[in-house]
Amino acid sequence: MENKNIKNPTKIWELDNEAFLQWFVGFTDSEGTFIIQTKNNSEVNFCFKFTLHVDDSAVLFLIKDILGIGVVSIKGNTCTFAVHSFQLIVEELVPIFDKYPLITHKQLDYRDWRIAVLLKNSAKNASNKKISITAETFRKIVKIKESINSNRTKFDGYKLSDSMISKYWLLGFVEGDGSFHFTNNRAIFSINLKDRQVLDAISIYLKNIPRAPIINGLYVSPLPNSIIGGKNNNTAYLLTISDTDVLFQFIFPFFNNLTFLSRKGVDFKIWSVGLFLIINGYSKIPKGKAILLKLSNNMNSKRYFSNIIEFIDIEEINALFEIEPPFNIFSKKSHFTLAKEYAIKQGSRKGYTLHIYTDGDPCKEIAGSPFNS
Structure with a gap:
């Protein structure tokens, strides 16, 4: 397919057409909908659309500008990108999805x-x-x-392999269904999805992403190991990576080398600051804990302008990083070991507390957790 009608993205994004279309298909796997509308027993219309929170409207205008098709409309707190023109659907959209296949069960739709x-x-x-x-x-x-x-009951012909995943598809998909957040002073990367097979494929893909260059003295973490657990009575699954060293050496550099197109990029930037704060042990001191809480209060659904609790103070963050870090990350010790040793120095008998979660859900602890053991 010749993408003759796709305009060059702005210099801000610096994406070529191939990269953008892979991102677009990944974002569609997460947020897109293919609609058929019928009327008067004879009229048929088709629509392809995304619907997001109004604060995320910029990415929909960007999609419209790059593809050169579609209409963006805002109503209340929602913003929609839609393609209704049958000619454009046939001549522009169908060739894109034929060349760059969808990966989730949405490929059947x-x-x-x-x-x-x-x-x-x-x-x-x-x-x-x-x-x-x-x-x-x-x-x-x-x-x-x-x-x-939502009416689908048959899944014959579904095709999936981890080789179908590209870094740009994954970025687009994560911008829809991924999450960068903090739980119990720990950084978390997760993806929530109904299709367990897709999460398995993503888990395999993540095991093969490159590691950041190892600086002398830095602990060498194991390869990314995703935990996939059931959620919401198994109607959806949650892929989670919470190992701080893995996040620091694999997940952060992987996404940091890509260009986010949606406001999920804001979450990632904030999360990155928190990750550096945690890896260096600043989350163990009062000032660091306070800043980590502020960072958390400006992420995900809380980052919408109507929900922000308190704005991040950049000078406060810079002042924190000027303090000597509690952890020496160049001692060839893992983050877990450094945290345990620090806790012992602070007077803890056991050196750490144990958090136990249900079904791998990093947001739901069992009764009595955490345990001082």
């Missing part, structure tokens, strides 16, 4: 949606380009409409 699009497109009159759908074609499209998205 696209497959069936595409069949319905082609059914309508085949009804074009070659001489005047008008579309006249027969009753039989209408019935076929209605049948497809009733079996996609």
Whole structure:
């Protein structure tokens, strides 16, 4: 496919067309919807759309500008990017998703949606380009409409392998379903998804991402090991990476070398500051704990302008990092060992507390947790 209608992204993003389209498909796997609308037992319309919080509208305008198609509309607290033009769907969107396959079960919705699009497109009159759908074609499209998205019960033909994942697809997907956050003074990276197979594939992919260059004396962490647990009565699964050394040496440099297009990039920047604060042990002192709480209060749903509790003070953060770090990360010791040794020096008998969570959920501890053992 020639992307002749895709404009060059702004210098801020510095993405080529190939990278953007992989990102776009990853973002679609997370946030996109393929819609079929029927009317009067004869009229069929198609729509592709994203719907986000209004504070995230910038990414939808960016998608519109780069693709050169679609309409962005704002209503209340939501913002929507939509492509309704049947001609643009046939000539622009279908070729993109044919060349860059979706990876989640959404690929099945696209497959069936595409069949319905082609059914309508085949009804074009070659001489005047008008579309006249027969009753039989209408019935076929209605049948497809009733079996996609939330109505889907059949998953035949689903294809997935970890080789299908690219770094740009993963970035787009994480900008939709990923989370950078803090729990109990620990940095967490997680992805929430109904498709367990996709999380398994992502877990394999993450084990093969490059490590940051090791500085002399820095502890060499193990490869990323994702924990995948059930959540919400197993209607969704949560992939979690919480090992501080792994986050510092693998996850941070991987995403730091990519360019976020949505406001999830703000979360990542804030999370990165917190990660550096934690790896150096500043989260063990009162000033560090206070700043980590402020960082947490400006992330994810709390970063929306209507929800921000207190703004981050950059000078306060700089002043913290001017203090000698509690941990010597160049002692060839793991973060866990440094934290334990620090706790012992502070008078703890056992040296650390034990947090136990249910089903791998880093936000839900069992009764009595944490334990001083």
